[in-house]
Amino acid sequence: MTDEIRVIERQKHFGFGIMEAASRMELLVMLSQRQIASRYRQMLLGVFWAALEPLGQLLMLTLVFGFLLKVDTGGYPYPLFAFAGLTAWWLFSRNLLAVAGCLQDNMGLISKVYFPRLILGLAASVKEIFDIAIMLVLLLVVAVVYGYIPGAKVVVLIPLLLFAGLLSLGLGLWLASLMVRFRDVRPMLGLILQAGMYASPILYSPALVPERLQFYYQLNPMYWVIELSRWGLLDKAVSITPSFYWSLLLSIGVIASGLLVFSATEKMAVDVQ
Amino acid sequence: MGRIAAHMREFFPFMGRDETDYFWSLRDVSFEVKPGEILGILGRNGSGKSTLLKILSGVTQPTTGRAELRGRVGSLLEVGTGFHPDLTGRENVFMSGVLLGLSRKEIAAKFDEIVDFSGIEQFIDVPVKRYSSGMYVRLAYAVASLLRSDILILDEVMAVGDAAFLEKSQKNIEKIANDGRTILFVSHNIHAIRSLCHTGMLLSKGQKVMQGEIEDVVSFYMRQLHGLGEKSQSDISDRAPLVNLEKADGWDGERPHTILQWVETCDGDGKPTRVFKTGDSISIRIGYKLDQEVDRSYFTVFFIDGLGDRVQVMYSLHDDGEIELGTSGVIECRINDLRLVSGEYSMTLDFGRVDHGHLKSIDWVPDATQMRVDLGDYLGPLGLRPNQGILAQRTKWQLLEKCMSYKNNEVKN
Numbered sequence: 001m002t003d004e005i006r007v008i009e010r011q012k013h014f015g016f017g018i019m020e021a022a023s024r025m026e027l028l029v030m031l032s033q034r035q036i037a038s039r040y041r042q043m044l045l046g047v048f049w050a051a052l053e054p055l056g057q058l059l060m061l062t063l064v065f066g067f068l069l070k071v072d073t074g075g076y077p078y079p080l081f082a083f084a085g086l087t088a089w090w091l092f093s094r095n096l097l098a099v100a101g102c103l104q105d106n107m108g109l110i111s112k113v114y115f116p117r118l119i120l121g122l123a124a125s126v127k128e129i130f131d132i133a134i135m136l137v138l139l140l141v142v143a144v145v146y147g148y149i150p151g152a153k154v155v156v157l158i159p160l161l162l163f164a165g166l167l168s169l170g171l172g173l174w175l176a177s178l179m180v181r182f183r184d185v186r187p188m189l190g191l192i193l194q195a196g197m198y199a200s201p202i203l204y205s206p207a208l209v210p211e212r213l214q215f216y217y218q219l220n221p222m223y224w225v226i227e228l229s230r231w232g233l234l235d236k237a238v239s240i241t242p243s244f245y246w247s248l249l250l251s252i253g254v255i256a257s258g259l260l261v262f263s264a265t266e267k268m269a270v271d272v273q
Numbered sequence: 274m275g276r277i278a279a280h281m282r283e284f285f286p287f288m289g290r291d292e293t294d295y296f297w298s299l300r301d302v303s304f305e306v307k308p309g310e311i312l313g314i315l316g317r318n319g320s321g322k323s324t325l326l327k328i329l330s331g332v333t334q335p336t337t338g339r340a341e342l343r344g345r346v347g348s349l350l351e352v353g354t355g356f357h358p359d360l361t362g363r364e365n366v367f368m369s370g371v372l373l374g375l376s377r378k379e380i381a382a383k384f385d386e387i388v389d390f391s392g393i394e395q396f397i398d399v400p401v402k403r404y405s406s407g408m409y410v411r412l413a414y415a416v417a418s419l420l421r422s423d424i425l426i427l428d429e430v431m432a433v434g435d436a437a438f439l440e441k442s443q444k445n446i447e448k449i450a451n452d453g454r455t456i457l458f459v460s461h462n463i464h465a466i467r468s469l470c471h472t473g474m475l476l477s478k479g480q481k482v483m484q485g486e487i488e489d490v491v492s493f494y495m496r497q498l499h500g501l502g503e504k505s506q507s508d509i510s511d512r513a514p515l516v517n518l519e520k521a522d523g524w525d526g527e528r529p530h531t532i533l534q535w536v537e538t539c540d541g542d543g544k545p546t547r548v549f550k551t552g553d554s555i556s557i558r559i560g561y562k563l564d565q566e567v568d569r570s571y572f573t574v575f576f577i578d579g580l581g582d583r584v585q586v587m588y589s590l591h592d593d594g595e596i597e598l599g600t601s602g603v604i605e606c607r608i609n610d611l612r613l614v615s616g617e618y619s620m621t622l623d624f625g626r627v628d629h630g631h632l633k634s635i636d637w638v639p640d641a642t643q644m645r646v647d648l649g650d651y652l653g654p655l656g657l658r659p660n661q662g663i664l665a666q667r668t669k670w671q672l673l674e675k676c677m678s679y680k681n682n683e684v685k686n
Contacts, residue, residue, distance in 0.1 A: 006346070008331060009339040030371045038359040113372050114331030267334045270327070 099172025170255030313470030344423025
């Protein structure tokens with residue numbers, strides 16, 4: 001018997017909940033493993049499927065935007081251009097969905113055992129980042145096929161994708177907190193993500209956006225993730241404007257407030273479900 | 274519109290709330306449990322048992338109030354928590370262990386014991402979705418009870434598994450308590466609670482009604498549950514043996530026919546009383562009035578013990594011959610040798626008719642009257658210890674031979 005006394009009472013202070021989550025590292029590892037394993041276990045071709053779906057999507061987008069509409073990419077082959085943007089966007093959108101649903105989807109678990117709920121969001125992110133790592137390898141292969149041998153600065157993709165993961169985690173935590181109370185958020189999410197996809201320079205070149213709107217357009221943190229990805233992979237020129245710093249500030253604000261709001265609402269998630 | 278406003282108000286505290294928006298699922302529940310104690314928590318559905326356990330395990334936060342727990346809490350609010358169907362038994366053992374807050378190393382040390390206890394060695398590397406529900410539950414239970422925690426919370430876990438496993442887990446729970454660990458046990462299975470717990474606590478509408486020895490709490494709860502509450506507060510022997518049933522309630526509320534008019538309990542000599550001794554003769558006299566003629570009718574008396582279990586039933590059909598009832602009269606059920614052991618019993622009366630081989634009740638009075646039975650010296654000077662049976666039967670014992678040879682060979686075979 002330990003002499004440690006645990007006190008249960010209404011929590012009054014607010015925090016990010018990071019330290020609490022870090023103390024259960026092993027749980028995070030196991031939950032992530034569980035999610036990854038349960039996805040690939042049953043499907044012998046798990047990795048193949050993980051790659052096939054986005055590739056199919058890429059093919060369709062190429063046909064429509066590259067072949068039929070002949071979108072101006074500034075001379076880059078369309079599939080490669082779109083793929084470079086889509087990789088980060090896929091991570092962002094999938095992770096956003098996974099994190100946003102983490103409380104609701106695991107209600108069976110969280111209404112039975114206590115552990116820092118943030119771990120659920122983190123585990124979802126780890127799984128999505130794992131999936132995207134497969135995609136990253138594929139992206140490099142496509143780049144080589146089109147004759148773009150990546151230079152050393154391609155490593156910038158790793159922090160960029162991690163940033164996209166973190167950003168979607170922050171936003172997802174916000175949504176998860178809302179979703180516990182307002183189920184209506186979930187059906188709206190698909191639409192919002194679709195809007196986000198067109199608001200980012202994924203399928204088209206950002207040069208198409210009118211000059212006077214560029215400042216606001218570039219406030220979107222995903223703009224920078226995508227454009228910087230292309231810079232790392234294709235050496236596409238990108239100029240850092242004041243919007244970059246604003247969007248960075250915005251992202252940090254979203255992530256920090258997401259953590260705060262989530263740690264405040266997770267306590268009552270089971271009650272209001 | 275009002276509904277939408279109420280909906281919004283729930284989410285936005287700044288829209289204002291009043292006291293009626295709240296529901297206290299627990300209020301003024303203070304208690305202490307010592308190491309090594311097994312506390313049974315009783316109460317009807319919605320009395321706050323599960324909320325209490327959820328607060329103690331940290332799943333939900335109390336609005337107000339405070340709990341202090343010494344040591345690690347292992348909760349088994351529902352077996353199989355955190356089991357993932359696609360993962361194997363082995364992986365799930367580790368998964369649940371980590372969920373309960375243990376390290377992989379601690380789980381690995383206990384792993385063999387868990388597998389052994391659950392009895393599914395063969396299938397430990399099979400995904401749990403292929404398990405039978407019994408195997409699933411056994412594994413889950415083994416995980417929660419064998420992984421060491423100082424306070425173990427068990428909610429309705431005994432509802433699962435076969436008899437053999439039940440016995441095994443009961444022994445295990447006792448062992449856990451002997452190790453100085455504390456167990457909080459919630460179950461609707463009164464028998465499991467009685468045999469496992471040392472002390473009990475009764476919750477009703479979110480408040481603690483009673484805490485004490487498990488026998489006292491259980492019998493108080495059962496009386497409350499069966500509506501014996503107020504009547505039992507005065508001593509049975511002080512109440513008149515004759516009970517008027519004209520105004521008595523039926524199974525739920527008013528009775529459709531008031532045929533059973535009164536009931537009286539008498540001793541062997543016909544003297545009215547409510548107090549009997551085991552082995553006594555007892556007469557139950559029932560006054561009846563029929564509004565129409567009923568053929569193939571029957572009367573029934575049930576004896577119900579303090580736990581609400583029916584312990585004995587007496588049908589008039591058990592006796593030969595149909596009795597011509599007429600329109601009113603008094604019928605007597607006579608027991609020559611009362612077998613019940615010490616305790617207070619309630620009687621439920623039933624009148625009805627046999628319809629195509631089925632008994633169809635026409636008038637039914639639960640808890641019509643009560644009586645007290647004392648074992649006395651019916652079983653000799655040593656008597657009976659509590660929990661040693663509900664019926665007393667005098668038996669004849671004799672020595673058949675001094676040196677055992679009889680049937681010895683058959684036994685060996």
